[in-house]
Amino acid sequence: MLAAALPTYLPSPPQGVWELGPIPLRAYALCIIAGIVVAILWTERRFVARGGEPGTVTDIAVYAVPFGLVGGRLYHVATDWPTYFGPGGNPIAALFIWQGGLGIWGAIALGGVGAWIGCRRRGIPLTAFADAAAPGIVTAQAIGRLGNWFNQELYGAPTTLPWGLEIYRRIDPSTGAPDNLTGVAVDTTPIVVVQPTFLYELLWNLAVAALVVWADRRFRLSHGRAFALYVAGYTAGRFVIELLRTDPATRVFGDVRINVVVAAVVFVGAVIYMIVNRGRPREVFGRDAAGSGDGDPGTPGSVASTNSTGDPDEDQRADNEVEARSKEKSSAAEAGGKGGASNASSVDAEPADPEQEREQDAPAEPPSRATS
Numbered sequence: 001m002l003a004a005a006l007p008t009y010l011p012s013p014p015q016g017v018w019e020l021g022p023i024p025l026r027a028y029a030l031c032i033i034a035g036i037v038v039a040i041l042w043t044e045r046r047f048v049a050r051g052g053e054p055g056t057v058t059d060i061a062v063y064a065v066p067f068g069l070v071g072g073r074l075y076h077v078a079t080d081w082p083t084y085f086g087p088g089g090n091p092i093a094a095l096f097i098w099q100g101g102l103g104i105w106g107a108i109a110l111g112g113v114g115a116w117i118g119c120r121r122r123g124i125p126l127t128a129f130a131d132a133a134a135p136g137i138v139t140a141q142a143i144g145r146l147g148n149w150f151n152q153e154l155y156g157a158p159t160t161l162p163w164g165l166e167i168y169r170r171i172d173p174s175t176g177a178p179d180n181l182t183g184v185a186v187d188t189t190p191i192v193v194v195q196p197t198f199l200y201e202l203l204w205n206l207a208v209a210a211l212v213v214w215a216d217r218r219f220r221l222s223h224g225r226a227f228a229l230y231v232a233g234y235t236a237g238r239f240v241i242e243l244l245r246t247d248p249a250t251r252v253f254g255d256v257r258i259n260v261v262v263a264a265v266v267f268v269g270a271v272i273y274m275i276v277n278r279g280r281p282r283e284v285f286g287r288d289a290a291g292s293g294d295g296d297p298g299t300p301g302s303v304a305s306t307n308s309t310g311d312p313d314e315d316q317r318a319d320n321e322v323e324a325r326s327k328e329k330s331s332a333a334e335a336g337g338k339g340g341a342s343n344a345s346s347v348d349a350e351p352a353d354p355e356q357e358r359e360q361d362a363p364a365e366p367p368s369r370a371t372s
Contacts, residue, residue, distance in 0.1 A: 071110020
């Protein structure tokens with residue numbers, strides 16, 4: 001009875017766009033924005049834990065996010081150019097980013113250029129920023145894949161698996177014409193049940209984020225190795241998932257989807273980068289570069305001396321211990337120094353010369369027995 005009560009397959013949303021007066025609320029755009037917000041907030045937390053100044057990530061994101069959006073769209077248009085510039089194509093539609101179509105390869109590449117500009121302006125090593133951003137970026141990708149679910153896109157071949165995705169026929173309610181992107185499914189009888197490859201990638205991305213966080217804490221990755229691990233992990237999954245997709249795509253080397261080739265090449269590059277840069281200590285920047293612990297009261301000792309554990313809670317506990325020890329030293333110095341530098345009881349006073357102490361403590365010599 002329980003099996004009969006549960007849905008057989010995964011349903012699709014009946015629509016992906018809602019009209020708020022003259023303003024269309026597009027689920028795809030909202031998912032992209034939500035992913036960007038999560039990435040910035042998580043990167044900020046990790047960056048500060050590594051010794052960076054609060055607010056730096058937002059400043060860098062001002063450059064990285066627009067560059068990334070433009071790069072993602074350029075990659076999509078370049079690899080699917082017949083849709084826009086081929087026979088019957090609409091070149092102006094290449095600007096309609098809200099209709100879907102962002103290539104992660106272009107987003108990361110050009111977004112990295114924007115991040116480099118922001119890092120240069122703030123004097124931050126790009127590799128340190130990239131390591132802090134890695135799990136947030138791949139989590140943002142996972143959130144963005146929900147937009148593909150609302151758009152009924154990025155799916156695979158028909159299937160009978162219990163987690164198969166139902167695809168509905170969407171129409172424009174005013175005209176009755178088919179409109180998969182902005183239309184509404186008036187009938188939720190599926191026209192086909194397919195492999196939900198968008199869901200596979202969403203779950204894989206979350207697993208990669210967890211892997212990067214674990215490896216970063218376990219091995220204290222530095223100089224871009226956490227970012228390279230994200231790239232290698234993501235491309236490994238994307239290679240397999242891309243083979244399951246059946247949506248139209250540019251094909252190379254006969255009948256191979258172009259993203260399969262790109263994923264393989266980028267995976268190899270990321271693995272080589274991790275090997276070449278293994279064993280390097282973490283970069284010193286921000287609060288770390290200003291001084292360490294007892295020498296610089298403004299720098300948390302745990303951050304300056306250990307370059308952070310990567311766990312903000314653990315860092316805070318260590319900072320509290322350092323602060324407590326610092327207060328104890330200050331109190332002792334203040335109590336001992338009230339008598340001034342010459343106060344023999346001061347903890348800062350130099351210890352007396354042992355020979356001097358023996359001379360001062362020796363009994364007075366008895367009067368001479370000589371007579372005048």
